[in-house]
Amino acid sequence: MHGTVLSVDRSQLLKGLLDIIVLRVLETEDGYGYEILHRLRAAGFDELGDASVYGTLRRLYRAGYLSTYVQPSESGPHRKYYALTEPGRKYLRQMRDAWEDVSTKMQALFDTSGTAKKGRS
Amino acid sequence: MTDTPRDASEIADYRLAVERHLADLPTPIREDLLADLETHLTEIAAELESGATLADRLGSPEDYARELRETAGVTGRIERPRGGFRVLADRYTTSAGVGGFAEFGRSLRPGWWVLRGVLCAVVVFAVIGVAFSGSSMPLLRDIVQFWPLTVIAFAASALTFVWLSLRLGAKSAHQGFRYRGIVAVSGFALAAIVLWGAASLVGGYWSDEFGNDWGGSDPFSEMETEGYPTWPDGMTTSIEQTAPEMPDDEMTTEAEAFETPMPEEPSTDEQVTETEVFETTTASPSADEEQATG
Numbered sequence A: 001m002h003g004t005v006l007s008v009d010r011s012q013l014l015k016g017l018l019d020i021i022v023l024r025v026l027e028t029e030d031g032y033g034y035e036i037l038h039r040l041r042a043a044g045f046d047e048l049g050d051a052s053v054y055g056t057l058r059r060l061y062r063a064g065y066l067s068t069y070v071q072p073s074e075s076g077p078h079r080k081y082y083a084l085t086e087p088g089r090k091y092l093r094q095m096r097d098a099w100e101d102v103s104t105k106m107q108a109l110f111d112t113s114g115t116a117k118k119g120r121s
Numbered sequence B: 001m002t003d004t005p006r007d008a009s010e011i012a013d014y015r016l017a018v019e020r021h022l023a024d025l026p027t028p029i030r031e032d033l034l035a036d037l038e039t040h041l042t043e044i045a046a047e048l049e050s051g052a053t054l055a056d057r058l059g060s061p062e063d064y065a066r067e068l069r070e071t072a073g074v075t076g077r078i079e080r081p082r083g084g085f086r087v088l089a090d091r092y093t094t095s096a097g098v099g100g101f102a103e104f105g106r107s108l109r110p111g112w113w114v115l116r117g118v119l120c121a122v123v124v125f126a127v128i129g130v131a132f133s134g135s136s137m138p139l140l141r142d143i144v145q146f147w148p149l150t151v152i153a154f155a156a157s158a159l160t161f162v163w164l165s166l167r168l169g170a171k172s173a174h175q176g177f178r179y180r181g182i183v184a185v186s187g188f189a190l191a192a193i194v195l196w197g198a199a200s201l202v203g204g205y206w207s208d209e210f211g212n213d214w215g216g217s218d219p220f221s222e223m224e225t226e227g228y229p230t231w232p233d234g235m236t237t238s239i240e241q242t243a244p245e246m247p248d249d250e251m252t253t254e255a256e257a258f259e260t261p262m263p264e265e266p267s268t269d270e271q272v273t274e275t276e277v278f279e280t281t282t283a284s285p286s287a288d289e290e291q292a293t294g
Helices: A005-015 A018-027 A033-042 A050-062 A086-120 B005-020 B027-034 B037-047 B054-058 B061-071 B084-095 B101-133 B138-145 B147-172 B177-210 B221-225 B233-242 B246-258 B268-282 B287-293
Strands: A066-071 A079-084
Touching: A005 A018, A018 A033, A018 A050, A018 A079, A018 A086, A033 A050, A033 A079, A033 B037, A050 A066, A050 B027, A050 B037, A050 B061, A079 A086, B005 B027, B005 B037, B005 B054, B005 B061, B027 B037, B037 B054, B084 B101, B101 B147, B101 B177, B147 B177
Parallel strands: none
Antiparallel strands: A066 A079
16 A cells, blocks of 8 residues: 555545445445455455445445444454444445446547547648 | 454554544544444454554555544544534524534624724724813814814724724634634623623613603713703712623723723723723633624
8 A cells, every 4th residue: 555656546536436336346245354455355356455345345334335244253352243223324325426426427538539639740 | 363462462462552642532433433333353363464564554654543533424623512502503594594503603803904994993982082172171072073073083093993903803813712702701801891881872862852860870870970051950969879790890891801991991990890800700701702793
């Protein structure tokens, strides 16, 4: 997370998407903190710091989008699992719609400026 | 491997350092943020390669704490619980279309500064007027009662006081809590004096007109008892009986705060007690007062 300028910029960009990312990886299966981090790494979000993910989990929990339950593990301490609540699912749907809208518009924006650039040079 | 002494002390140290950097947060929020940390650190430590530290993997405890509070939405130094009053006040002003309550209050400030200057001029003129209309020197009395001069003088002094008041307002934004508190309390006292003077005038008019004896108190009663020519004798006595002692204190407080001229120098004895009164009223200005004017 403390890498090049490029990766710092990416992590700033991702901060706005933390909610949707974290909710999405919990949508199909509940998970505990460390496991959620692994899912994010596997999905390619290496820039997301551990603290960012834990902070987001606590905020989403306070907002009522996540619930928690504790489960003992075979090796080591009890684990706090996070699960999506009904408001959480609704919030994720809305965020997803918003993201798809922004994403489409961004794509269109890049396509047009790409043409303009080509025309000028 | 996770329960070797080296790992345990490193985890405890890291956790403690993070906790230190969250020390300003209210205890329940801090504990909530730290709740999962130890478990997480243990899991991280378990997969660390030998020689690597927790800080290599997670960054400094300071960065960790900052990121945690940023993403958890507790960036503020202290998260103030919003009481029912503030919520209601916000709803009230927002529904009228003037923004939140605090924002609305800030937008009122310059207007209040202008009003404060005008009120200062009113008080000064009332004092001068009362002091000199009853003057035994005919020339002085004539000057005071020559109205065009009075209008010009009032306009000039109002402009001066408004300028001073605006300057005070602009300056006090950069001043400390105590300074702003004194300014706020002085401002309220000024407004109270003018309101009370106006109420007395209305009350005096009423008792004059209808023969009622209630509400005949006047801020300048002491000077009037020396012989204000147009007021009937019975009126003056009723003033003396009903006039409370408070006004004298307040007027001197005001005069000291704004450096307005006093018609009469108070004796040294009085001055001491008045300063004490002033000290006690401004020793602990409430946050509301500070917000309203400063």
